Amino acid sequence: MMKISTKILMLTTTLMSTMLVLSSENWFSMWMGLEINMLSFIPLMEDSKNLMSSESKMIYFIIQSMASMMLLFTITMNPLIMINENMINYMAMSMITLSMSMKIGMAPMHLWFINMMKKLKWNNCMMLMTWQSIAPLYILSNTNNNIFMINVLAILSALIGAIGGINQTSLKKIMAYSSINHLGWITTCIIYDNDTWMKYLIIYSMIIIILTNNFMKKSINFINQMNINIKTKTEKISIIMMMLSLGGLPPFLGFLPKWLVIQSLINNECKITIMILMMTSMITLFYYMRMITPIIMMNNYINKWNVKSKNMKMSYMMNFLINMMLPITMIITML
DSSP states (O other), X not given: OOOHHHHHHHHHHHHHHHHHHHTOSSHHHHXXXXXXXXXXXXXXXOOTTOTTHHHHHHHHHXXXXXXXXXXXXXXXXXXXXXXXXXXXXXXXXXXXXXXXXXXXTOTTSOHHHHHHHHHSOHHHHHHHHTHHHHHHHXXXXXXXXXXXXXXXXXXXXXXHHHHHTTTOOBHHHHHHHXXXXXXXXXXXXXXXXXXXXXXXXXXXXXXXXXXXXXXXXXXXXXXXXXXXXXXXXXXXXXXXXXXXXXXXXXXXXXXXXXXXXXXXXXXXXXXXXXXXXXXXXXXXXXXXXXXXXXXXXXXXXXXXXXXXXXXXXXXXXXXXXXXXXXXXXXXXXXX
């Protein structure tokens, strides 16, 4: 197992490398930040109990290296990119868009992401879905003059993320396809409203962190474990609310970012994109419902030693408050 000091060092460099990308003024330092980020995240996947972690490290290294090579090749072949990013030609911008979408696992370059997710632990999956997307999405937001390509990638991601998750029983695979679907929504924001994607990513990250934390504590990896491992009614309600929030059901917090995206798309008169995103969101809601149906429908007996302490109840109360933030704030503003 990895030492605590090494883990802290790797986590610190992972966080600092993303900060380097966000504060960069030129493309070369952005590329350097991405490379440091990759080399810092690979040791965090180390797990002596899991033999597949070495395989996932190799997949991650190869894919990220390929994407970084594409970015570096574009930067070196276009000297004008260093002077002014508006002077870069369309072909180079397409190369940067493709390399960044490969880095975050957007469709049709998503298969590595699914394979990695099923081989990693929940805490690494959580980082892969949230923090590791920030830097590439920021670079994509700086290349948003290539509207057609980003639009095609966003629609493909939304469709594949929705359809791919229907036939899955592994929770990690379902969360991976869900993440690809949400990436479709986020990249659509990048085209039409450059501030909304940050709000979307923050809310999505909050929901994912709480959900993956629950799955990790309960050792849930497959759908049939949902009703076996989740015992108390408080836990059940918390998981149900989080899943519905992730699907973007109106009373919950997860509806807010989708509402903002739909609003910006209506302002730009993108009716077809709205229709596709909303229909795919309905499909994702279907497989979230399939996950939580056993919890709702089936009853189970609770032994005294399975009833959790007050600290656990506090964490579930926090989950409830976060989820109900949207209707609470709406009621307060109406008063």
